[in-house]
Structure formats: structure tokens, C-alpha cells
Amino acid sequence: MDNLQLEKEHLADVILQIQKELDKVETKIEATKQKVLLARRYMWEEMPRLVRDVTDANEMASGLLDLQHQEVGLAFYTKEQKKLERLKYSPYFARIDFRIQDTTEPIYIGITGFSDLENRKNRVYDWRTPIASLFYDYTLGPASYICDAGTVSGEITLKRQFRIEKSQMLYMFDSSLNIEDEMLQEILSQSTDGHMRDIVMTIQREQNQAIRDEAHRLVLVWGAGGSGKTSIALHRIAYLLYRQRDQLKAENIVIFSPSDIFQDYISEVLPDLGEENVNQLTFDNYATKIFSPQGFKIESSFDQYEYIFGNKEDKNWQIRNDAMLFKNSPDFLGILENYLVYLENSYNSVQDFVYNGTVVLSGEEFYSCVKEKYNYLPFKKRLEKLERRLIANLTSLEEKRKDDIIQEMDNKGQSIGYTEKELQKIAYRKAQRETKALKDRMSKLISFDLVKTYLLLFQDLDLLKSLANNNLPSNIEEIAILTRGYFAKKYITQEDLAALAFLRQRLEVFNPETKIRHIVIDEVQDYSAVELKVLAQAFTESTFTVLGDPNQALLYKGEPREYVLEVFNIDDKKEIELVKSYRSTEEITEFAKSFADSPTNIEPVLRKGKKPEVIIGNNNQKRLIALLKELLNSSRKSIAIITKNFKEAIEVSELLKGIITFSLVDKDTYLLPPGVVIIPVFLAKGLEFDIAIVWDFQQYSIEEKRLLYIASTRALHELYLFGTQKGDLLTEVDPQKYHLEID
Structure with a gap:
């Protein structure tokens, strides 16, 4: 047989x-x-x-x-x-035969485990069990795995993969550890259905290291577009829920994702792995939970990107862009930290609180409490505690003073005709009037408005310069005027929201999120140092999985490989570099690399396809419609027309209206529609499509080449670029990497 x-x-x-x-x-x-x-x-x-x-x-x-x-x-x-x-x-997808000394046991591996309880035998091992790691980490030959009992060593004598669907074995083959193996190639060649799939059958060795790491509080994964970063995060969640099931539940985990539509895109992975979905948030959601003042409109990340990528003709565009560069920089976080010290030190010359010749609270004691004794409390709480202390001290002095006041009235004959109760009331009111000035001075001293406190930085530029050690943008006065103008209009920008959330955490009442045990931050290159500090301060008891790709930064916020580690300041960390890109064909990946800041960190998987097609002409509407009709008759399921901003997405939708069935993706889109979608590049982050069509590619400047890299790497199988001319970026691409068609 x-x-x-x-x-x-x-x-x-x-x-x-x-x-x-x-x-x-x-x-x-x-x-x-x-x-x-x-x-x-x-x-x-x-x-x-x-x-x-x-x-x-x-x-x-x-x-x-x-x-x-x-x-x-x-x-x-x-x-x-x-x-x-x-x-x-589909009970299992792999088998390994593992020999320990003279005993060989076949190990069948599936998405979940299954035991024959009658015979007390494991028929299928969960992919998250320690022994299953052998399948991902080793080829035939000597191998070992770590379990609770220690290290188990032996030899893998067989490694076999299966495709089983509807309880039927479609095929099987014996394999070694090879990233271009048959199973991986077969899965990568499939069309996408609009949702991310699990990758348990094709997890690669370097991905497995990140998924199974339990030894470090911070696991930081840098990877090229299509390297499986988000898949790693989701499978890592499933792994941790399995391994720490007595301590960790789905409700204890939060994923910070780039957009609401991305949350839908990844929503089926954990249920497919047999786990409940976890909490998902965007930074916008979380920051407004921390700080959302009444009467102000808060800019969304969608509106921020739409302005920067679509309103260059606005007279304030350059100043706003410079303001974002400044406020999103790691240096600005340093300024805010220095500002907190400044606010503390501003109480170093408070006058003594003296009542009726008695020092109730000395200025020296006041400063000592603000700076040291109460520094375990948020800044505002320290001041409120000092106010309560002053009032408590004054209350006891007021009681003593009442007796003196009544005695003075007796001595002057002013108490005649009053009952004892009435005298007590008169004395109490007079003592209250005498201490009112001290209480008012304290109230004024400790009261502050968070918005006004933040705005002070942009009203007193001498203060700002001193906090920044004179390291400020040359047009800081214009930035300050613009910032004050936004607040005067009751408008809070994204970059100001992050700073205000940071200050509220440190100055006002904010309790750490102790219920949350694990945090995933995806697309970390799009977080500023201030935004990351907000998360680090909020989740003090959590472990972190952080994933990013500097080549895919929508806006420049500094060098993430440097400031991410500095902000978290966690010694117990592990960095993992993923250079293999599995999403796109070799031809698409090689073309897209031309727009990456660090193209040497990207290696394509060896899956062949057609070269990207660059179509240049003055009648692109006709060409686009013809192409879409052709593609819709193919076997591919999803097509994305990617624009630079939403304004252009609307323009493209007008070109296709009544001719092609499509969906326009905007900030209120929560579910990724099937078929043809028109989507701005900043919402396409993290998503993938069978076919990507980049619209008006020539308008991307040298400074915006990362946007073209993001747009190009959304394609799994085919990539098209439409434009009216070659533009600055395409002229730098090797002509052998694409097919050019000029009308």
C-alpha cells in the first residue's frame, strides 16, 4: 500500500x-x-x-x-x-516524524488540537504546542524544541504537508524547509477575498521566532511590505492566548491599527484560529478618550492626510507641513518633557501662606511637595492635595480664631444682645472673611486650563526656545501663529491632540490601563514619538508587539528605528528583521523597491508574474475603463484604484460612474467592499488586492516616493500605473522593471 x-x-x-x-x-x-x-x-x-x-x-x-x-x-x-x-x-495540514532514541512518533499538526479520549492519544497537535515548532523551524535531521520539562532533542525523519478540504485529501507532498515550497507558492497564487487569511500552513522560520517569543516584554518586528508583519501579530496573539490561557483573555489585548477599514480586513483571522477577536482601536479613538474638550472639533487622521496630500494650493500648507514635522518629531517630545519640569519649577518662589501671624504653609514646603513629596501623583492632583492641606490647616486655625473674635467683641461691648449661637455664627463668618484671601490665592495658584497651558508654548516663544535649547524651526513664529489660529477657531489638529493627550496624562488625572495585558501596535512608523509615549504611559503593565516598516511612513516623523526604542525604554526587548516579501510577485516587488528608502532590506519571494504596466496618455479615462472591463472578466476578485487623496478618488469615481460598478472608500467605510474599489493611498495601508491600479502616478514628488511604494505593494498579482507623463520618480526606475505604453 x-x-x-x-x-x-x-x-x-x-x-x-x-x-x-x-x-x-x-x-x-x-x-x-x-x-x-x-x-x-x-x-x-x-x-x-x-x-x-x-x-x-x-x-x-x-x-x-x-x-x-x-x-x-x-x-x-x-x-x-x-x-x-x-x-x-480540515483536521491537519502537516505531519512530522520525530525520533527520540529508538522511538519514532508521527506528529500531525492542525489549527486546533484533537485527542482520542478513549485511547488517551493525541491525534492532532495544535500548531501552537511546543512540539509543533519543529515543523516551522527545522528541515530533516537533528532538531529540538523547548517545553515545560526542558529541551527535547531528536531527529526529524519525515516532513509532509497536506491540503485537506471538506474532509477530503486533495494532495500531499513531502517537503523540506524551503520558503518557495509548493504549499507556499500555491497559497500565494490565490486571489484575495477581501479579508486577511491565517498563515499557519506557511509560517516561515523567522516569522515563527516572533510569534512564539514569550521571553521579552517588547517584541519589535521590522519588515518590508508584504513580509507578514500583521499576520505575525495576529498569530502571536493566538499563540499567547493558547499558552497563557489561565492568565490572558481576548479582553486583555488591544490592537492599535491604522484605520477602521483595516480592522474589518483582519477580523476573520483570530476566529479562523479558534480564538475570539480582541479589542481594536486607532490612535484617534484612544487619544480622544484621554482628551476631548467640549466645544472643540478634533481633526481625524483622515482629514490630516487629506489636507497634506491634497491641499498644497492652500496658503498655509507649507506652514502646516512644517508644524507637523516639528510637532511629530522626537525633539518635540523632549520639549514637552522639559515643559513639565518647567511647570514644576515655576512653584519654587511661592510666598508663604500666613494667617494671623502663623505660617500655615510655607513656600518652601509648597515647592517640596510639588517637586518631590507628592510626585507619585499627577501634577494637578499634587496641587489639589496642597489645597486640601491648606484648607484643613486653616479650618483648625479658624476654630481658634473664633474664640478670639468673640473675646474681642466682649472687650469692646459688641456682644451685648447676641445669643451664644449668634456670636458663634458672627465669629465664624469673620474668620472665613479673613482666610478668604489665602484660599483665593491658593485657588488661583493651582488652577490651570490644559489647553491654555499647552498654548503658552506658542504664546511665549522665549519660553519655547529655552525648552528646545534654541533648536527650533526657522519659521517657528509662523508655526506659533498658525497653532494659535487653530485653537481660536476651536480646532485641534492631530499633532496637537497627541501633545494634549500626553500633557493630560502627566498633568491631570489619568489612570493606567491595568486590565490590558498585551498591546499590538501596527504600522508603528506612522506614530510620532509623542503618540507612542501616550501609549507607553497608558499601558504600564502590558507587554508589546510592535510592527513597522520605515519605507511605508506616510509622513516623516523621525527615524523610527531610533525613537521607538527610546520612547518605550524597555531593556527586556527583542528586535526581528524580516526582509522577505511574500505578498507580491517578484516583478512587482522589484519595481516597488525603486521607491523605497532602503531597498536593500527587501527580498522578493520567487513567484513569477507579469511586469508592472505603466500607461501614459491624455485619454486615461478610456484606457482605464477598457482595462477594468478586461480585468473583471478574469478570475481575480479584488481590484483597487489607488489615488493620492480622497479628492482624486471622487474625481476617478466620476469617470467611472454609470459604466463600471465600483465602491468609493471614505472615512466612514468600515467594511472593505468586494470587486472594484477606489481608495486613497493612506486608507490602503496594510490592505492587499489582487490587482492595484495607481492613478496619476506622475504627481508623486521625490519627497513622496514612499506613498508610491505603499501603493505599488498593495498588489498581489498585477500592477498598473496610469499617468500623463513619466514624472520625477519613474525616470529613476530601471526601464527593464516595467512595461511602458505611451498613447
Whole structure:
């Protein structure tokens, strides 16, 4: 009997065992459903009429508790049913034979594990188990894995992969560790369905290192476009949930993603891996949770990108661009840190609080509390604590003063005709009037408005210069005027929002998010140092998975490889570099590299395709429509027309209206539509499409070449660029890397 037949028989046996367990679970579901229905009917129809005394009430409470237990059991069995149904559809995808001394055991690996409870035997090992790491990390020969018992060494004598669908083995082949293996090639050549897929069958060795790392608080992954960074993050979440299931739940994890539409794009990966989806946020969402003042409009990241990439004709564009460069720089974070010290030191010359000859609170003590004694509290809390301390001290002095006031009235004959109660009231009011000036001085001293405090930086430029050690943009006065102008119009820009959120954390009341145990930050190159500091200050108890690609920075915010580590300041860290790009064909990757800042850090996977096509002409509407009609008749499922900004996306939509069916993606789009989409490049970040069409490519300047790199690397299989001329960037590309068509 050949190997294929043996494997088919083994598969049939595993599926039979799965079906047996599935039958048991479905029987339990039906039985539990009946119990739940009966309990609900009794509780809501009969029990309320029977509650006559405490005993009946206790019985009702007991019945409710029993109902809750039954419902929990039903949810558990339903979850098991779904797991077993997934297993039955495709129980495993790989097998390794691992020999330890003279014993060889076949290890079948799947998305979830399955055990034959009757025979106490693992039929399928979860891909996250320690022994399964052998499949990802080793070729045939000596191998080892680490488990709770220590290091287990042996030899891999067989490595086999399967394609199983609907309980049927479509094919199998024996393989070694090769990133261009048959399974990977077959999966990469598929069309996308609009959602990211799991990669458990094709995880590469370098990706596996990042996924399984449990030893470091910060895992920082740098990788080229299409290197699988986001997939790594999601599989790492699934791995951590499996390995730390007693301590870590889905509700304890947050992913910071670039956009709402990206959140939908990745939403199916964790459920496909048998885990619940975790919390997802954008930085916009989180920053406005920290600081969202009434009466102000807060700029969204969509509006920020749309302005910068689409409003160069605006008279204030250059100043705004320079303001963003300044406020997004690591230097600006240093200025804000220095400003906090300045605010503390501004209390070093407070006059003593003296009442009736007694020093109630000395200026020296006031400064000591602000600077040192109360520095475990947010700045505002320190001041409020000092105010309470002053009032408490004054209250005791006021009580003593009342007796003196009454005595003075007696001595002057002013107490005649008043009752004791009335005298007490008169004395109390006079003592209050005497201390009012001190209380008012304290109230004025400690009161501050966060917006006004921040604006002071752009009102007092001498102060700003001193905080920046005179290292400021040459047009800082214009930046300051623009900043004050925005606030006068009750408008807060993205870069100012980050600074205000940072200051509120440090100056006002903000409690760290201790419930959150793990944070994923995707596209970290698009976070400024200030934004990252906001997250670092908020999630002080968390571990971090941080992923980025400096080549894909939408806006320049400094050198992320430097400032990311400086901001987090975590010694217990691991950096991983991924240079292989798996998304696009070799031809597309080689072409896109021409627009990368660091093209040497990008290696294409050896998957051949057609060269990118550059189409230059004056009647691109006609050419685009003809191309789309041709592509829509092909087997490819998703086509993206990528524009520089949303204004251009609207213009393209007008060209196609009534001729081609399409979806226009805007800031209110939460689900990625199928078919043809028109999307600005800043919303296409992180997404992938079978075919990408870059519109009006010639308008991208040398300074914006990263945008063209981002747009080009969205394509899996085919890439087209439409323009009216070659432009600055294309002239620098090797003509052998693309096919040129000029009308």
C-alpha cells in the first residue's frame, strides 16, 4: 500500500473519531437546550407567582443560578461544536516524524488540537504546542524544541504537508524547509477575498521566532511590505492566548491599527484560529478618550492626510507641513518633557501662606511637595492635595480664631444682645472673611486650563526656545501663529491632540490601563514619538508587539528605528528583521523597491508574474475603463484604484460612474467592499488586492516616493500605473522593471 493510501486511511480514521466526539457534543447541546428552555419557562412563567416568603425567594435565586450554569454549559458545548466542525473540514495540514532514541512518533499538526479520549492519544497537535515548532523551524535531521520539562532533542525523519478540504485529501507532498515550497507558492497564487487569511500552513522560520517569543516584554518586528508583519501579530496573539490561557483573555489585548477599514480586513483571522477577536482601536479613538474638550472639533487622521496630500494650493500648507514635522518629531517630545519640569519649577518662589501671624504653609514646603513629596501623583492632583492641606490647616486655625473674635467683641461691648449661637455664627463668618484671601490665592495658584497651558508654548516663544535649547524651526513664529489660529477657531489638529493627550496624562488625572495585558501596535512608523509615549504611559503593565516598516511612513516623523526604542525604554526587548516579501510577485516587488528608502532590506519571494504596466496618455479615462472591463472578466476578485487623496478618488469615481460598478472608500467605510474599489493611498495601508491600479502616478514628488511604494505593494498579482507623463520618480526606475505604453 503506497503512502498516499495510508495517509487517506489515517485521515478517515481521524475524521471518524472527530465525528464521534461531534455526535456526543451535539447530543449534549440538545439536552442542555431542553433544560435551558424548561428552566426559562418555569422561571418567567411560574416562579414569580409562587414567591410568597423568603424561602420562595431563595428558591427563585437558586433557580436563576442554575439557569446561568446551564446557559454557560450550552455556550461551551456550542463552541466545542464549532471547533469540531472546523476540525472535520480540515483536521491537519502537516505531519512530522520525530525520533527520540529508538522511538519514532508521527506528529500531525492542525489549527486546533484533537485527542482520542478513549485511547488517551493525541491525534492532532495544535500548531501552537511546543512540539509543533519543529515543523516551522527545522528541515530533516537533528532538531529540538523547548517545553515545560526542558529541551527535547531528536531527529526529524519525515516532513509532509497536506491540503485537506471538506474532509477530503486533495494532495500531499513531502517537503523540506524551503520558503518557495509548493504549499507556499500555491497559497500565494490565490486571489484575495477581501479579508486577511491565517498563515499557519506557511509560517516561515523567522516569522515563527516572533510569534512564539514569550521571553521579552517588547517584541519589535521590522519588515518590508508584504513580509507578514500583521499576520505575525495576529498569530502571536493566538499563540499567547493558547499558552497563557489561565492568565490572558481576548479582553486583555488591544490592537492599535491604522484605520477602521483595516480592522474589518483582519477580523476573520483570530476566529479562523479558534480564538475570539480582541479589542481594536486607532490612535484617534484612544487619544480622544484621554482628551476631548467640549466645544472643540478634533481633526481625524483622515482629514490630516487629506489636507497634506491634497491641499498644497492652500496658503498655509507649507506652514502646516512644517508644524507637523516639528510637532511629530522626537525633539518635540523632549520639549514637552522639559515643559513639565518647567511647570514644576515655576512653584519654587511661592510666598508663604500666613494667617494671623502663623505660617500655615510655607513656600518652601509648597515647592517640596510639588517637586518631590507628592510626585507619585499627577501634577494637578499634587496641587489639589496642597489645597486640601491648606484648607484643613486653616479650618483648625479658624476654630481658634473664633474664640478670639468673640473675646474681642466682649472687650469692646459688641456682644451685648447676641445669643451664644449668634456670636458663634458672627465669629465664624469673620474668620472665613479673613482666610478668604489665602484660599483665593491658593485657588488661583493651582488652577490651570490644559489647553491654555499647552498654548503658552506658542504664546511665549522665549519660553519655547529655552525648552528646545534654541533648536527650533526657522519659521517657528509662523508655526506659533498658525497653532494659535487653530485653537481660536476651536480646532485641534492631530499633532496637537497627541501633545494634549500626553500633557493630560502627566498633568491631570489619568489612570493606567491595568486590565490590558498585551498591546499590538501596527504600522508603528506612522506614530510620532509623542503618540507612542501616550501609549507607553497608558499601558504600564502590558507587554508589546510592535510592527513597522520605515519605507511605508506616510509622513516623516523621525527615524523610527531610533525613537521607538527610546520612547518605550524597555531593556527586556527583542528586535526581528524580516526582509522577505511574500505578498507580491517578484516583478512587482522589484519595481516597488525603486521607491523605497532602503531597498536593500527587501527580498522578493520567487513567484513569477507579469511586469508592472505603466500607461501614459491624455485619454486615461478610456484606457482605464477598457482595462477594468478586461480585468473583471478574469478570475481575480479584488481590484483597487489607488489615488493620492480622497479628492482624486471622487474625481476617478466620476469617470467611472454609470459604466463600471465600483465602491468609493471614505472615512466612514468600515467594511472593505468586494470587486472594484477606489481608495486613497493612506486608507490602503496594510490592505492587499489582487490587482492595484495607481492613478496619476506622475504627481508623486521625490519627497513622496514612499506613498508610491505603499501603493505599488498593495498588489498581489498585477500592477498598473496610469499617468500623463513619466514624472520625477519613474525616470529613476530601471526601464527593464516595467512595461511602458505611451498613447
